[in-house]
Amino acid sequence: MKQIELILGHIGRNTLQFFVQISRFASLSKKTSYWLFVAPFRGKGLRWQSTIDQMVLMGVNSIPIVAIICFFVGLILAMQAAYQLERFGAAIYVADLVGVSMTREMGPLITAIIIAGRSGSAIAAEIGTMKVYEEIDALQTMGFNPIKFLVVPRFLALLIMLPCLTLIADTVGIGGGFFLAMFNLKISFIRYFNETIEALVMKDLITGLIKTFFFAAIIAIVGSYQGFSVNGGAEGVGKATTNSVVASIFLIIIADLLCTMFFYSTL
Amino acid sequence: MNSIMIEIKDLVTYYGTRKILDGINLTVNRGETLIILGRSGCGKSTLLRHIIGLSKPSEGHILIKGHDITRMDEDERLPIVKKIGMLFQSGALFNSMTVGENVALPLREHTQLEQSTIGIMTRMKLDQVGLAGFENFMPAQLSGGMKKRAALARAIAMDPDILFCDEPSAGLDPIVAVGIDHLILKLKKAFKMTIVIVTHEMASVFMIADRVALLDKGRILALGTVQELQAMDNPKIQQFFNREPDPEEVDRNEYLSSLVGG
Numbered sequence: 170m171k172q173i174e175l176i177l178g179h180i181g182r183n184t185l186q187f188f189v190q191i192s193r194f195a196s197l198s199k200k201t202s203y204w205l206f207v208a209p210f211r212g213k214g215l216r217w218q219s220t221i222d223q224m225v226l227m228g229v230n231s232i233p234i235v236a237i238i239c240f241f242v243g244l245i246l247a248m249q250a251a252y253q254l255e256r257f258g259a260a261i262y263v264a265d266l267v268g269v270s271m272t273r274e275m276g277p278l279i280t281a282i283i284i285a286g287r288s289g290s291a292i293a294a295e296i297g298t299m300k301v302y303e304e305i306d307a308l309q310t311m312g313f314n315p316i317k318f319l320v321v322p323r324f325l326a327l328l329i330m331l332p333c334l335t336l337i338a339d340t341v342g343i344g345g346g347f348f349l350a351m352f353n354l355k356i357s358f359i360r361y362f363n364e365t366i367e368a369l370v371m372k373d374l375i376t377g378l379i380k381t382f383f384f385a386a387i388i389a390i391v392g393s394y395q396g397f398s399v400n401g402g403a404e405g406v407g408k409a410t411t412n413s414v415v416a417s418i419f420l421i422i423i424a425d426l427l428c429t430m431f432f433y434s435t436l
Numbered sequence: 437m438n439s440i441m442i443e444i445k446d447l448v449t450y451y452g453t454r455k456i457l458d459g460i461n462l463t464v465n466r467g468e469t470l471i472i473l474g475r476s477g478c479g480k481s482t483l484l485r486h487i488i489g490l491s492k493p494s495e496g497h498i499l500i501k502g503h504d505i506t507r508m509d510e511d512e513r514l515p516i517v518k519k520i521g522m523l524f525q526s527g528a529l530f531n532s533m534t535v536g537e538n539v540a541l542p543l544r545e546h547t548q549l550e551q552s553t554i555g556i557m558t559r560m561k562l563d564q565v566g567l568a569g570f571e572n573f574m575p576a577q578l579s580g581g582m583k584k585r586a587a588l589a590r591a592i593a594m595d596p597d598i599l600f601c602d603e604p605s606a607g608l609d610p611i612v613a614v615g616i617d618h619l620i621l622k623l624k625k626a627f628k629m630t631i632v633i634v635t636h637e638m639a640s641v642f643m644i645a646d647r648v649a650l651l652d653k654g655r656i657l658a659l660g661t662v663q664e665l666q667a668m669d670n671p672k673i674q675q676f677f678n679r680e681p682d683p684e685e686v687d688r689n690e691y692l693s694s695l696v697g698g
């Protein structure tokens with residue numbers, strides 16, 4: 170009897186906790202939207218300088234790692250495709266396959282996952298550390314809103330930089346595909362290029378880029394949320410950092426699923 | 437002019453289901469230095485957090501210069517908050533900024549002053565706390581006492597009329613600690629600020645307090661000048677003044693049964 174009570178109590182508490190977290194997360198999203206989309210038009214300003222700093226930190230500094238990884242992803246896609254297509258003498262279609270899958274899916278997704286690991290975790294760690302050292306409280310007592318000060322610049326920086334990084338990722342990924350086509354399949358640059366252009370339609374690129382706005386929002390809000398929910402010392406910061414990466418990757422996949430259903434579902 | 441700066445009425449607050457503050461009533465007059473004395477964990481920091489509006493009370497009201505801050509939203513509170521300085525227990529300097537930027541931040545954000553004027557004011561404030569020439573240091577490069585001083589410079593950057601200090605001498609050696617006390621005294625004389633200090637240091641009490649409030653288990657146990665409190669024969673008050681440990685009354689049987697988990 171006691172065992173059952175214990176288990177039920179546990180489930181009850183966790184469910185309650187889950188909904189409390191959801192409502193806090195929603196409230197953070199709401200406040201961020203207010204400080205990003207409403208407050209600047211009411212003369213409350215936007216912090217451009219720190220937004221630009223964050224764009225460099227999270228965007229520009231991520232270019233090398235995004236480029237290297239996406240080059241290899243393009244290469245891998247091409248290898249997998251070539252293995253199948255060569256048997257039918259249709260090796261040129263490697264260009265179509267790499268082009269479409271990079272722009273529609275792999276470019277946005279891989280970039281978002283890299284940035285979730287690199288910048289989402291940094292957001293959680295920075296805000297979490299500030300929380301531990303009473304810096305967030307200090308901001309508030311000085312009359313500064315922590316969301317305007319900390320969350321909005323990061324959110325905006327990601328919103329601008331993630332699409333740019335994704336464009337780089339798409340290009341480099343297609344480059345990776347071409348690298349294989351040139352050396353293994355002996356396809357010339359002009360032929361590969363023309364085939365890619367032929368295969369891609371604007372919709373591929375645009376649907377890929379629209380997704381990145383959702384991904385950027387997820388990374389920024391999840392990271393900030395985890396940072397603000399840090400309790401206790403350095404250990405709490407470590408936990409929040411890990412949680413932010415796991416949670417944002419999970420939500421990114423869900424958002425990707427929903428977007429794909431919306432754009433391409435034939436049902 | 438109204439001489440009451442802060443008025444706390446029937447303040448009750450909980451962490452979860454635990455009652456932390458249990459009906460606090462307290463007024464602080466203009467220009468006085470009130471020390472809130474109490475043992476670790478008795479709710480001193482919690483009380484301060486409520487007065488400066490960082491936490492909302494479960495019950496009760498807090499009036500600052502006649503305005504009930506528990507009933508205000510962020511925008512309404514801003515003019516009051518700008519005139520309040522707070523020295524946090526850990527200093528709470530922004531670790532990503534230099535000492536100078538820390539002090540300049542409120543001036544940059546809340547005033548229309550020229551960059552050069554802000555620079556001069558920043559150096560003046562740092563000079564007042566004895567940190568002239570340290571504006572380009574990062575907080576991590578400062579010692580504990582210097583961090584407290586820098587944090588104090590930031591707290592007084594906007595020339596507040598109320599200054600709150602949470603355990604200003606905690607974690608400092610006695611000599612540095614007395615230096616901070618002297619600094620607070622100096623600021624008090626120079627700026628005629630109303631000062632509320634939370635501490636468990638008796639040395640600070642004797643040196644800077646106009647009045648003392650003794651906080652115990654979330655209630656105000658005694659309130660008055662140092663002499664008045666010293667004259668009271670409540671054992672809990674005397675324990676503080678005479679630095680006596682808790683009486684050791686362990687029930688042997690109860691202790692044994694608690695060990696075997698009965």
Ligand SMILES: Nc1ncnc2c1ncn2[C@@H]1O[C@H](COP(=O)(O)OP(=O)(O)O)[C@@H](O)[C@H]1O
Pocket residue numbers: 451452456474475476477478479480481482483
């Ligand atoms: N965020 C919190 N959540 C739950 N309990 C807390 C929290 N902060 C403080 N407490 C508890 O409230 C009590 C009062 O804390 P505090 O005001 O920090 O004490 P003091 O500053 O007098 O040492 C302590 O017993 C502490 O355990």
Ligand SMILES: [Mg+2]
Pocket residue numbers: 480481482525602603
């Ligand atoms: Mg405390």
